[in-house]
Amino acid sequence: MKRRFWCAALIAVLMVTLALSGCGQKQATPAPENKFKVAFVYVGPVGDTGWTYSHDEARKYLISKIPDVQTTIVESVPEGADAERVITQLAEQGNKLIFTTSFGYMDPTINVAKKYPDIVFMHCSGYKTAANVGTYFGRxxxxxxxxxxxxxxxxxxxxxxxxxxxxxxxxxxxxxxxxxxxxxxxxxxxxxxxxxxxxxxxxxxxxxxxxxxxxxxxxxxxxxxxxxxxxxxxxxxxxxxxxxxxxxxxxxxxxxxxxxWNWGPYYVKIVESVKNKTWKSEQYWGPMSDxxxxxxxxxxxxxxxxxxxxxxxxxxxxxxxxxxxxxxxxxxxxxxxxxxxxxxxxxxxxxxxxxxxxxxxxxxx
Structure with missing residues (x-):
């Protein structure tokens, strides 16, 4: 009976691991307990040389400026029900800040944020906010x-x-x-x-x-x-x-x-504000002068x-x-x-x- 129990447990663990890898999730930095966990949800692959690539280059810039940050990325997430599932999963994994980087993630971000009031969510290019949800874009x-x-x-x-x-x-x-x-x-x-x-x-x-x-x-x-x-x-x-x-x-x-786009300095600013507990919900629309x-x-x-x-x-x-x-x-x-x-x-x-x-x-x- 014990052998059957451990076999079943091992199969369950393997199934969960495969499910996570199937949605494109990647832990981009090591995960010691003292790391500040930040997640990014991408609409395309990092290698698109365009929109998603620009955000991921900014994520790397963030890590170079704040070494105690641990980042997780999920690539190629469709806008809709899949997005809500992925954002929920990232919230459950202990991320303190989640960036959702496409317009179609707006309602999924708001929906998940209601269930996790202690997590900060930043949605790119949208217009809906909440006490723990801000929006950001550039002019x-x-x-x-x-x-x-x-x-x-x-x-x-x-x-x-x-x-x-x-x-x-x-x-x-x-x-x-x-x-x-x-x-x-x-x-x-x-x-x-x-x-x-x-x-x-x-x-x-x-x-x-x-x-x-x-x-x-x-x-x-x-x-x-x-x-x-x-x-x-x-x-x-x-x-x-x-x-x-x-x-x-x-x-x-x-x-x-x-x-x-040059998102890097803005990402550093937001992460620092969340870490320092000075973050406030806002609708940032940065001009060229920024x-x-x-x-x-x-x-x-x-x-x-x-x-x-x-x-x-x-x-x-x-x-x-x-x-x-x-x-x-x-x-x-x-x-x-x-x-x-x-x-x-x-x-x-x-x-x-x-x-x-x-x-x-x-x-x-």
């Missing part, structure tokens, strides 16, 4: 505007393609900011949008880029997690603007610049005139004297949505559900 639209200047000065066909993930306010805001930048230097240019309804699908994203190039675009921008659209541009002898990380290494002849967003270095194909235009606009944005969505701004039909001299409120920017003049495409199609 990436500011860097997108600057990249639009580079694209607008580079295009010869006045047709610029944009490979977009999902028609949520975050993505719509980025398309609009990019288009505002393009048309600030080239009022005749148009930005054509194709939706993939994916965050991470290398083949589909690259094919969307090819479709835009075949339709006459000679610059390709993107809100996707892979370099596929940039690689499509390079193969066609055209240009592009990367996203999340510097994509020039993956398409060096095409990438004008990339709109990039350093959480930036432009990657320009490629050799970008001329000095364009660099100067971008630099001048960047200085004004960082100063706070002006921001991207300052009127007059018209929608696709030509109707004035933001009067001259008026600046859009954060609430309006966070709920963008219309395209600015110069965008070709419809929401969700």
């Amino acid at each position: 990436i639209y500011q860097a997108r505007y600057l990249s639009g200047i580079a694209a607008g000065k580079t295009t010869k066909s006045n047709q610029i393609g944009y490979v977009a993930a999902f028609p949520i306010p975050e993505v719509v805001r980025g398309i609009n900011a990019f288009t505002q930048g393009v048309r600030s230097v080239n009022p005749d240019a148009k930005v054509k949008v194709i939706w993939t309804n994916t965050w991470y699908d290398p083949a589909k994203e690259k094919q969307a880029g090819k479709t835009l190039l075949d339709a006459g675009a000679d610059v390709i921008a993107q809100h996707q997690d892979t370099p596929g659209p940039q690689q499509a541009a390079e193969e066609a002898g055209k240009y592009g603007v990367g996203y999340n990380t510097d994509m020039s290494k993956l398409a060096p002849k095409a990438v004008l610049t990339s709109v990039v 350093g959480v967003i930036a432009l990657a270095p320009f490629g050799p194909m970008v001329n000095d005139e364009t660099k100067q235009l971008v630099d001048d606009a960047q200085k004004v944005i960082i100063s706070g004297r002006w921001d991207v969505f300052t009127g007059p701004i018209k929608d696709q039909s030509g109707k004035v949505k933001v009067p001259a001299g008026q600046r859009m409120s954060d609430a309006d920017m966070l709920s963008f559900d219309w395209f600015v003049e110069g965008v070709e495409g419809t929401l969700g199609k």
Whole structure:
């Protein structure tokens, strides 16, 4: 009987271990008892070279700055019921702080947080908070505007393609900011949008880029997690603007610049505040002046005139004297949505559900 009991126990342990490994969980640092445990939930694989990669590089930066942190990551977690299960599992494992790094984790994060009031949850790009839930994002639209200047000065066909993930306010805001930048230097240019309804699908994203190039675009921008659209541009002898990380290494002849994230210092700040018990729930939306967003270095194909235009606009944005969505701004039909001299409120920017003049495409199609 004892032998049967121990055999059954061993089988149960093995099943639990296999279940954990099946959801992509990785303990990224050793786990002595004195470690402060922090977990990260990722929507894509660490090797996506884009969104998830940028967060994981920040996690490594965190470890380098706070050595007594133990981190756990779970990759490729679908947005929905699976996310709630994974977040719950991480809470049960004793993590004191859990970062959930995709918009679709918003409701699962809130649901789990209700059950674990002593754990701090930080959700990236969402808008729902609680006593133990904060949100964080950066004003990436500011860097997108600057990249639009580079694209607008580079295009010869006045047709610029944009490979977009999902028609949520975050993505719509980025398309609009990019288009505002393009048309600030080239009022005749148009930005054509194709939706993939994916965050991470290398083949589909690259094919969307090819479709835009075949339709006459000679610059390709993107809100996707892979370099596929940039690689499509390079193969066609055209240009592009990367996203999340510097994509020039993956398409060096095409990438004008990339709109990039720098999450590391922010992660250090949050971990220190939770450890010191000074953390408070907030909705952080960091500007370019905070350093959480930036432009990657320009490629050799970008001329000095364009660099100067971008630099001048960047200085004004960082100063706070002006921001991207300052009127007059018209929608696709030509109707004035933001009067001259008026600046859009954060609430309006966070709920963008219309395209600015110069965008070709419809929401969700």
